[in-house]
Amino acid sequence: MFSTDTICALATPSGVGAIAVIRVSGLEAFPIVEKLFRGKKLSEQPSHTIHFGSLRDGEVFVDEVLVSLFKAPRSYTREDVIEISCHGSEFIIQKILRLLLREGARLARPGEFTERAFLNGQLD
Numbered sequence: 001m002f003s004t005d006t007i008c009a010l011a012t013p014s015g016v017g018a019i020a021v022i023r024v025s026g027l028e029a030f031p032i033v034e035k036l037f038r039g040k041k042l043s044e045q046p047s048h049t050i051h052f053g054s055l056r057d058g059e060v061f062v063d064e065v066l067v068s069l070f071k072a073p074r075s076y077t078r079e080d081v082i083e084i085s086c087h088g089s090e091f092i093i094q095k096i097l098r099l100l101l102r103e104g105a106r107l108a109r110p111g112e113f114t115e116r117a118f119l120n121g122q123l124d
Contacts, residue, residue: 007108020088029080047071078120
């Protein structure tokens with residue numbers, strides 16, 4: 001693994017669909033998302049599963065979501081990856097991204113998920 005920070009980004013086109021997907025990848029993906037997610041404890045769930053719950057900013061409801069879990073090394077980047085499927089409202093998308101940044105993730109550069117996949121030996 002070449003990088004230890006955790007990245008996040010919108011993985012679907014903004015403002016196009018009713019559902020948006022926000023991807024989180026890195027060592028702290030599970031701890032960061034678990035600070036916001038209300039539902040099952042994500043780190044205790046098996047890889048390649050989907051879980052329903054809500055995202056909250058403290059006690060303030062943000063959105064109902066589905067989270068898809070991909071534990072390292074069985075993910076696109078070979079890191080822990082969580083994909084948050086939320087409502088496609090620009091307000092909701094930006095709120096979730098701001099919360100992820102506040103909790104310790106940083107915005108991914110364009111192509112950074114694929115770069116990590118390549119550098120971690122997932123792609124050649």
